[in-house]
Amino acid sequence: MLALSHYNSSASPLLHPLANHSGEKEEARVSVEGLPHVGNFTFREPTTSGIIMVILSMTLGIISNIVALFILVNAHSLQQRRSKAIFLLFATSLVITDFVGHLIPGALVLRLYLSGGVSPEELNSSEGMCQFLGGSMVFFGLCPLFMGCAMAAERCLGVTRPLLHSSLVTKRRAKICLVTMWTAALCVALLPSFQLGSYTYQDPGTWCFINVLRDTGGVDVAFVALFSGLGLASLAAALVCNTISGLTLVLARLRRPAGSHHSSKSHDIEMVVQLVGIMVTSCICWCPLLIFGLMSAIRSYKGTIAENSSNYKTLLVMGVRLATWNQILDPWVYILLRRTVLRKIYLIAKCQAGLRRSKLSRWEATSYHSSEKKDIDHV
Template identity: 45%
Template sequence: MSDTNINSTESPSNATNGTCGKVSVSVNIPIIFMTIGILSNSVALVILVKAYKRFRQKWRACFLLFASGLVFTDCLGHLINGAITIGVYAQEKDWKIIDPSGYLCPFLGTCMVFFGLSALFLGSVMAIERCLGITQPFLHATKMTNRCAKFILGSTWLFALCIALLPNLYFGEYTIQCTQTWCFIKTQNVTFGRESGILLLFSSLGLTALGISLLCNTLSAVALVRARVKNKPHRKGKSHHVEMLVQLMTIMCVSCICWGPFLVTVATIGSLIAGPKAINSLLLGVRMAAWNQILDPWVYILLRKAVLKKICKIIQLCMGKQDIQLHRWDCSSLQRTIKTAAMENSLTASKKQPQISRRTESQ
């Protein structure tokens, strides 16, 4: 979502009838937002790529791959949606000049739905991956390979693209919204059927992704707290788990705050129970959802291991503790887990090999 600067002045009656007043906003505003978004996501992407090259363990690489995919998606969304938005403002929102063929509006609507759903889906995929890695380390070590992670990442993008293409296949419709600054699924004068169905599908998928993230992150946090309380030996050295969980919890909170109002408003419009102020609420939701792509990369820039250690040290200093010995941020226990799982696989394979050879000789 890229229209972070809509400043609607229409009245509720005009919004209900699908007409809005002129919006006078400088083109410098979308340029500033697009620049900040691209720079933030680029910095976060560089950090994640370096970390991906440094940590080659499967449990670490999968999370970094999903996180890199999320940041790359946000960066590309800022670039494409922001460039179109700047063009709209530069031409004073005259779509006849901007889009004489009529293809730009469906393209912009498709991009907004695709990049929005991709960010929500990837957030839930990362939460599932971490929940599996914390609660089922053996299963995660054997099944969650780098190849599997790449397949999941590609499938997530493909699924989001299929949903975004539905209005172009006459399951709904992409229309210019009343402020004349962006395109989205038809939200004015919605009728029961395909028009309301695509709105409900979009909102339900987004809310489901947020719900999955909330559930999985909660389970992961409970597992880490229980391991800390019981002080299990095989649960020590989980600092990387804590780091990634802090990042996921922050991303989940940002997504809920930024996307929640917009998804709820879309669901209300799709349910045909929207009041006269629904369009105004939708515009406010668009502005809030746009901040999600700007705030996501700062989670990986600020909530890194080195930064968290410094914050912890500062807090302890403020509490009057002078002799501070922070625990080492290592992954020795997880390495042992991966090695144990690999040894079990090799033993299983060695046991199966004589059986296969005997069957071959008998045949």
């Protein structure tokens, strides 16, 4: 989605120790002179390294999503099984959403970097660009989480109740489900347009998000609670569904007679492994931002965040960085966890296990013959 350069933008840590010495007050004033400062928010010129990181992040994300999209479209054209086709429809929609969600906010952040960041006068303004960027982050953040949950629920139904799945899940209903998820995410993102929350510039002034650090009101807390609650609930539901699917497939594999083969189960295993990869990636990338954002909003609303303001700023920047990587790593789940790749990994592991077993049996046989010879010689 975007990349942010890391530096401490709060001037308070610099002024606090210097303010205790009257002879150094002038030095403290000069040290921050020329830096726009509003409240506890200091604007600094974005660095060249930050601009390079934005460009590299965008390039990597675009290439990854295009490669994954090519693989999914090719697999969809060759797929005959309906359940697999519906899964590929969801997966293709997820990759397209990730691609657009990486391109649009990334381009806006790059523009802010190249323009030197936001000015202090624009900090509290309802600038259209900030509103659009903040809404994009919320929309493209919720969509992948909703889709991951829907894909996990669809596979759980297909694995545990195949007959019900075949009669209930169709391509038309899958498309309706996709439109519903996009619409729900859009409705949440547009809530600030109806004064139900607000988007503001975040430290270091090159990205926008829900107001969670400065002058946070009750509506802002409710807004971020809705955003975080929906995201965490989607991850929890995906975890439950993927666990049930995985356990069902493992039990079916253990009960299967030796020597029998079920190609349908191999498709199910491939899809569940990919869903587990998506879920793990989403949990690692999105949980920090969802949790830190809610914590920041609550403490800001209570008025107890001032003493740890710089820490919460750092946590938010770390959270949005991790969230950025979700749209870069998601495509690699489909690139690396395909059935052909999984089969090769399985064969390599099986070969290595066979070699170890062979070496162990040869060692045991050699040891046996050696000990037998010693006993004969002794007699």
